[in-house]
Amino acid sequence: MIKLKNVLTASARVFLLAALISATASASVRAEEESGPAFAPPVTKVTAPQIGPGLSNSSKLVVVLDPGHGKTQGHYSGCSFEYNGVKYYEDEITMKIAAYTKQYLEQNTDYVVYLTKDSAEKTVPLEQRAAFAASVHADLFVSQHVDSIPGNGITRNAYGVSSMAPKAGRYNNELALQSQEAAKTILDQLSALGLHNRGLILRDSQNGTHFADGSLADYYAIPRYSQMYGIRGFIIEHGFINHTSDLTLFLSTEDHYKALGEADAKGIIQYLQKAGKCKFTPTTDAPQASQTDSQKAGESTGPSAVSP
Numbered sequence: 001m002i003k004l005k006n007v008l009t010a011s012a013r014v015f016l017l018a019a020l021i022s023a024t025a026s027a028s029v030r031a032e033e034e035s036g037p038a039f040a041p042p043v044t045k046v047t048a049p050q051i052g053p054g055l056s057n058s059s060k061l062v063v064v065l066d067p068g069h070g071k072t073q074g075h076y077s078g079c080s081f082e083y084n085g086v087k088y089y090e091d092e093i094t095m096k097i098a099a100y101t102k103q104y105l106e107q108n109t110d111y112v113v114y115l116t117k118d119s120a121e122k123t124v125p126l127e128q129r130a131a132f133a134a135s136v137h138a139d140l141f142v143s144q145h146v147d148s149i150p151g152n153g154i155t156r157n158a159y160g161v162s163s164m165a166p167k168a169g170r171y172n173n174e175l176a177l178q179s180q181e182a183a184k185t186i187l188d189q190l191s192a193l194g195l196h197n198r199g200l201i202l203r204d205s206q207n208g209t210h211f212a213d214g215s216l217a218d219y220y221a222i223p224r225y226s227q228m229y230g231i232r233g234f235i236i237e238h239g240f241i242n243h244t245s246d247l248t249l250f251l252s253t254e255d256h257y258k259a260l261g262e263a264d265a266k267g268i269i270q271y272l273q274k275a276g277k278c279k280f281t282p283t284t285d286a287p288q289a290s291q292t293d294s295q296k297a298g299e300s301t302g303p304s305a306v307s308p
């Protein structure tokens, strides 16, 4: 837990900067999983050889859970929805789901589980979450979220669970395939609860961000950084907060959060029992990404020199 505290301390150092960025980025920051490069890719920041998968001496399986969102400038950045007089916040729900996933996994002494933060109130920059996962040699890095259709109304056509995972067929292809398989294993567990399975959502960078080998990067920050750091990582969306069935059947009670968290844990165990520790050797030693001029000027407004 010492390393986690270090990360949180580091996050506190950049909190003000992060808040400033969030304020200037756009009002649609609520969906960090969809905002893509909310922070600049880690160009050369992590070069220490001790960071990366398969390098831990521990035989235990290391899982890093990332409860999505948190407070920025006093307001929750995740989605929210009011229903029958009760307001539901993604930030609070993901913290509960993560806690139940951790609790379930830790019943098995073969697992070491870290969270990227210890409170729904906290916000950790996206890049630092992946850097932290890499620093503890994560065998699986799962960012837990709740979906929504932007706006205040009820959605009828969008419902169910999905995963934003790395796209295969390019940089660190084998790793991307492993992440996809792990994500699908978790989605199967969630759909067994009765949630519709929307499958994998794979999306290319919209602003010309490339991986170190010149191939196009992933749009979503968590899978992109996971690929860069050479760890298995992706986002899991646990249903739509503004779809009444998803909300009332799966996202509104403590029992619901426990069921979702435990489904994630079961999927994680099922995958890691089969796949074992992440022994992937990244294409390059250090995470790198190229930035186009348009990215520097436009979409990527994040700091390029934030120290982890």
Ligand SMILES: [Zn+2]
Pocket: 030, 031, 032, 033, 068, 069, 078, 079, 090, 145, 146, 147
């Ligand atoms: Zn989210």
